[in-house]
Amino acid sequence: MNSAEIKLRKAEIEDREIIWEMIQQSIERRRQDGSTQWQNGYPNINTVESDIAKGFGYILTVDGEPAVYSALILNDEPAYSTIEGAWLSNGEFVVVHRVAIDEKFAGQGLVKKLFDHIEEFTKSHGIQSVKVDTNHDNIAMLKILESKGYSYCGEVVLAGGIRKAFEKIII
Template sequence: MSQHFQKANVTQSSEIWTILQQAIARRKADGSDQWQDGYPNPEVIQSDINKNAAYVLIEGQTIIGYCALLINDEPEYQNIEGQWITNDDFVVFHRVAISESQLGKGLAKKLMQFIEAFAINNNIYSIKADTNFDNHAMMAIFDSLGYVYCGEVYFRGTPRRAYEKVLEQKR
């Protein structure tokens, strides 16, 4: 069955929240502090949808993944302790989560490939992201997909590892 990536709508909020709740529980089970402070929550999803930043990975009629995508919209990234590779337009993604029933199928990587296509379709050749210091699975995905560690950024007072991937421009 093929998968596609599209903007989320308000009718999908509860499905998205279920997937995020599963991811929050997984992070806790992994002994991580990430997402254990009441964030993300249903209001965050609503805000993502209102800003046209909410995207879902769908297989058939089922939502199997979620992320928020923003263009040039992450104020905390201006305060990096380190240095970004580029200072051009960028896509930033947050809140990547895959449905519990779909784990181990490489869908986080697939989601990130859709994000790269989204960037290129918008003539943007930089993707920036961050993750918790204890989110080893995400760090491994960043490494495998060619992201470069650029330094630290802070969210809600907590340091996070910041990454950037520069995409190849088709000539």
């Protein structure tokens, strides 16, 4: 993995099936882990198509092969305007949603690499911070956020559920 070329690129409509496959694998992993996240029909293929159409979809590739999917949204998450708690900042931010990994790449630290690339992307666009939320029972993501230095800010309500919200100041 160390010698592999890892890049973040925008998702194209041709990537729709591979992204949807990654998300379906993640939905199943959440279910097997006993998590309630993503168990109610969201995200779905329409979510993927919408992400791509709006330019939100990004793919982390390993030697050109899609490995991790994420939606990166600038400054726009209405659910984040109401937080039980407090954000670290109120400047511009990148929202990270819908992180999903292809299972053949699981367990290789690629989601951490994804966050490195997202932080680079954020910095290169002159954006102040990264905001992200996850379910209280998504232990894998909670551990990643902790290891990457994200601060727990409180709770937000998203997709009908209460989510733990995190932020990291980048610049």
